[in-house]
Amino acid sequence: xxxxxxxxxxxxxxxxxxxxxxxxxxxxxxxxxxxxxxxxxxxxxxxxxxxxxxxxxxxxxxxxxxxxxxxxxxxxxxxxxxxxxxxxxxxxxxxxxxxxxxxxxxxxxxxxxxxxxxxxxxxxxxxxxxxxxxxxxxxxxxxxxxxxxxxxxxxxxxxxxxxxxxxxxxxxxxxxxxxxxxxxxxxxxxxxxxxxxxxxxxxxxxxxxxxxxxxxxxxxxxxxxxxxxxxxxxxxxxxxxxxxxxxxxxxxxxxxxxxxxxxxxxxxxxxxxxxxxxxxxxxxxxxxxxxxxxxxxxxxxxxxxxxxxxxxxxxxxxxxxxxxxxxxxxxxxxxxxxxxxxxxxxxxxxxxxxxxxxxxxx
Numbered sequence: 001x002x003x004x005x006x007x008x009x010x011x012x013x014x015x016x017x018x019x020x021x022x023x024x025x026x027x028x029x030x031x032x033x034x035x036x037x038x039x040x041x042x043x044x045x046x047x048x049x050x051x052x053x054x055x056x057x058x059x060x061x062x063x064x065x066x067x068x069x070x071x072x073x074x075x076x077x078x079x080x081x082x083x084x085x086x087x088x089x090x091x092x093x094x095x096x097x098x099x100x101x102x103x104x105x106x107x108x109x110x111x112x113x114x115x116x117x118x119x120x121x122x123x124x125x126x127x128x129x130x131x132x133x134x135x136x137x138x139x140x141x142x143x144x145x146x147x148x149x150x151x152x153x154x155x156x157x158x159x160x161x162x163x164x165x166x167x168x169x170x171x172x173x174x175x176x177x178x179x180x181x182x183x184x185x186x187x188x189x190x191x192x193x194x195x196x197x198x199x200x201x202x203x204x205x206x207x208x209x210x211x212x213x214x215x216x217x218x219x220x221x222x223x224x225x226x227x228x229x230x231x232x233x234x235x236x237x238x239x240x241x242x243x244x245x246x247x248x249x250x251x252x253x254x255x256x257x258x259x260x261x262x263x264x265x266x267x268x269x270x271x272x273x274x275x276x277x278x279x280x281x282x283x284x285x286x287x288x289x290x291x292x293x294x295x296x297x298x299x300x301x302x303x304x305x306x307x308x309x310x311x312x313x314x315x316x317x318x319x320x321x322x323x324x325x326x327x328x329x330x331x332x333x334x335x336x337x338x339x340x341x342x343x344x345x346x347x348x349x350x351x352x353x354x355x356x357x358x359x360x361x362x
Contacts, residue, residue, distance in 0.1 A: 001053075001056070001057055001060065001166055001167060002071075002100060002101065002102075002165070002166045002167070004053055004071070004099060004100065004101065005098065005099050005100065005101055006053070006099060008052065008053050008054060009052055009054075010052060010053075011038070011050040011051055011052045011055070012050065012051070012052075012071065012072075012099075013040060013048055013049070013050055013071075013072040014048070014049060014050075014051050014056060014069055014070065014071055014072060014163075014166075015046050015047070015048050015069070015070050015071075015072050015152075015154070015161065015163045016030065016046060016047045016048075016049065016059075016063075016066045016068075016069050017045065017046045017066070017067045017068045017069075017070070017114075017152075018045060018046065018047070018065060018066055018067055018189070019045075019067065019187070019189060019190055019193070019339055019340060019341065020044055020045045020339060020340030021044065021337060021338055021339035021340060021348075022065065022190070022193045022339060023042060023043070023044055023045065023046070023047060025065050025193045025196055025197065026047060026063075026065045026066050026193075027039070027042065027047060028196070028200075029063055029064065029065045029066070029196065030047065030049065030059065030063070030066075033058060033059050033062050033063065034049075034051065034055050034058070034059065037049050037050070037051065037055075038050040041076065043156070045114075045154075045156075045340075046154065048072060048076075048161075056069065056166065060166070060167070060171055063171065064188070064189065064192035064220060064223070064224075065189050065192050065193045065196065066171055066172065066189065067170060067171065067172040067187075067189050068165075068170040068171045068172060069166055069171050070152060070163035070164055070165055070166060071099070071100070071163055071164050071166060072161060072162075072163050073091070073092045073095040073096050073099070073100075073151075073162050073163060073164050074088050074089070074091035074092035074095060074161060074162040075088060075091075075160055075161030075162055076159055076160065076161045077091075077159075077160060077161070078158050078159065078160075079118070079119055079155055079158055079159070079160045080119050080158050081119060081126075082126055082128075082131060084119070084158075085119070085120075085128055085131050085132075085160075086131050086134075086135060088153070088160055088161075088162055089131060089132060089135035089136055089151075089153070089162065090135050091162070092135075092136070092151055092153075092162035092164070093135055093136055093137070096149065096151070096164050100149070100164060102148065102149075103149045103164075107147075107148050107149050108137070108147040108148060108149070109136055109137035109138070109139045109147055109149045109150070109151065110139050110140070110143060110145065110146050110147035110149070110150045110151070111132050111136050111139035111140070111141050111150070111151045111152075111153060112141075112146075112150060112151070112152040112153070113128075113132075113141045113152075113153050113155075114152060114153070114154045114155070115153075115154075115155040115156075116155070116156045116157065117156070117157050118155045118157075119155075119158060128141070129141055129142075132153070136151055137149075139151065146165075146168075146169075148168070149164060149165070150164065150165040151163070151164055152164075152165075172187065172188060172189040185213055185214050185216055186213070186216045186217065186280045186316070187216075187341070188216055188219075188220060190316075190339070190341065191216040191217045191219070191220045191280075192220040192224075194217060194278050194280075194314045194316065194348065195207065195217065195220050195221045195224060195226070195278060195314075196224075197314045197348065197350060198276045198277075198278050198312050198313070198314040198350075199224070199226070199276070201312035201314070201350060201352050202275055202276050202307075202310065202311040202312025202352060202353070203275070203310075203311070203312075204225075204226060205226070205274065205275035205276050205311055206226060206227040206228065206229065206273060206274040206275065206276065207221040207226045207227070207228050207229070207274055207276040207277070207278055208228070208229040208230070208231075208272050208274035208276065208277050208278075208306060209221075209228070209229070209230045209231075209277075209278055209279060210230075210231055210232075210262075210264050210277065210279055210299070210302060211232060211264070211279050211280055211281050211282070212230035212231060212232045212237055212238070212241045212259065213232060213237050213240075213241070213280070214237065214240040214241060214244065215230060215237075215240060215241030215242075215243075215244035215245060215259075216244075216280075217278050217279070217280060218230040218241060218244075218245065218259075219241075219244040219245060219247075219248055221276075221278070222245055222248045222249070222250055223248050226276070227274075228245070228250075228258060228274075229258050229259070229271070229272045229273075229274050230245075230258065230259045230260075231259070231260050231261065231262040231269065231272075232261065232262075233261065233262070233263040233264075234261070235261050238259055238260060238261050241259050242255045242259050245258075245259065257271060258271075264295070264298045264299055264302055265294070265298045267298075267301065267302070267305075268301075268302060268305040268306070272306075274306060274311075275306065275307070275309065275310055275311025275312075275353070276306075276311050276312055276313070276314075277302065277303055277306045277307070277311070277312075277313040277314075277315075278313070278314045278315075279299065279313075279314075279315050279316070280315075280316045281295065281296075281299060281315065281316075281317060282295070283316070283317045283318045283319065283346060292319060292322065293322070293326075296319075296322055296323045296326040297326050299315070299323070299326070300323070300326035300327050300329065300330050300332075301330065303315075303327060303330070303332065303351070304327075304330035304331065304332060306353075307332070307351070307352065307353030308353065309353060310352075310353040311352070311353045312350065312351065312352045312353070313332075313349075313350065313351050313352075314348060314349070314350050315348070315349045315350075316339075316346055316347075316348055316349075317346055317347060317349060318344060318345075318346045318347070320336045320346075320347035320349050323349055324336065324349055327349070327351055332351040333351060333352075334349050334350065334351040335349070335350055335351070336348065336349045336350070337350075
C-alpha cells in the first residue's frame with residue numbers, strides 16, 4: 001500500500017470503483033467492513049468515502065466486490081472545455097505532490113482515462129492529450145503500461161474527478177488470477193457480487209455452479225465460507241476449478257465428489273445438495289451457443305429443482321427476457337438488473353424458491 005503524507009488517524013476522501021450496476025452491492029460490503037463509514041458521493045460506477053489509512057488497508061484486504069480504491073486528489077468539478085480539464089489536472093498534480101510519498105519528479109507517471117461523453121467529443125472538438133501530458137508529468141493516455149504514479153481521470157459528461165493509485169495493481173486484480181485465462185471467464189469482483197446477491201436473497205446455504213469454467217464463482221463462494229458444488233461439460237474446466245478451490249483451502253479429497261464433469265442437459269445431479277445456484281452461462285461474443293432456447297430450458301429446470309425447498313438463483317446473461325420466460329414456465333418469478341461488462345450490457349437475473357428469504361441490499 002502506498003505511503004501517504006498524512007496522520008494515520010486522519011480520514012481522507014477515497015474513490016472505490018466498481019462494475020457499472022453493482023454500486024449498491026459494493027456499498028453494502030463497505031459498510032460491513034467499516035460500519036461507520038461516511039459517504040460523500042454515490043454514482044453508478046463509483047463511491048466516494050472518507051477513510052483513514054488503516055481503514056483503507058482493511059478494505060483493501062477484505063473487499064471482494066470493489067475493482068479498485070484510489071485517493072481522490074481533485075474534484076468533483078465541472079469539465080466543459082480545455083480550461084476545465086487543465087484546472088482538474090493541475091489540481092491533481094499539486095495534491096499528489098503534497099500528499100503522496102514518492103510522487104516526485106523522478107517517479108514516472110501514467111494516466112488512465114475513464115470517460116463517458118466527455119466534453120472533447122462535442123463540437124468544437126479538441127484533443128485532451130497535450131493537456132494531460134503537460135500537467136501530469138508527460139503521462140501518455142495511450143500507453144498500457146501502468147507507472148508507479150497512475151492518475152485516473154474519471155469523466156461522466158461534464159462532471160469529473162481525478163484519483164491516484166494506492167497499490168501497484170488494481171485491487172480487483174491482486175492475488176486472484178491463479179489459473180490460466182479461460183474463455184468467457186468472469187471477473188472475480190463480479191463473481192463475488194453474484195455470490196453476495198444470492199446469499200442476500202436465499203441465505204448462507206451451499207452453492208452450486210453448473211457452468212464452473214475456471215471456478216471463479218465457486219472460488220468466491222468458498223472464500224466466503226459457503227459449501228460449494230461445481231460442474232462443467234469440460235474436464236479441463238473441472239480440473240481448473242479444483243485447482244482454484246484447493247488454493248482457497250478446500251480439502252483436495254472432497255473435490256472429486258463436489259466438482260465433477262456434467263452437462264446441464266443431463267438434469268440435476270444427486271450429488272448436489274445446495275439451495276443457491278449461481279451461474280455465468282455462455283453469453284455475448286466470448287462463447288458461441290448453438291441452441292440458446294434448449295440451454296435456457298435445461299438451466300430453468302435445474303434452477304427449479306435447486307429451489308424446490310427454498311433458496312435463490314442468480315444468473316448472468318445478455319438474453320434476460322428469453323431466460324426469464326423459461327423460468328416463469330417453471331413457476332418462478334424472476335427479476336433482472338443490468339450491469340456493464342466487456343462493453344456490453346448483460347443482466348443479472350434473480351429468483352427465489354417458494355420458501356426463499358428476501359433481504360434485498362440497501
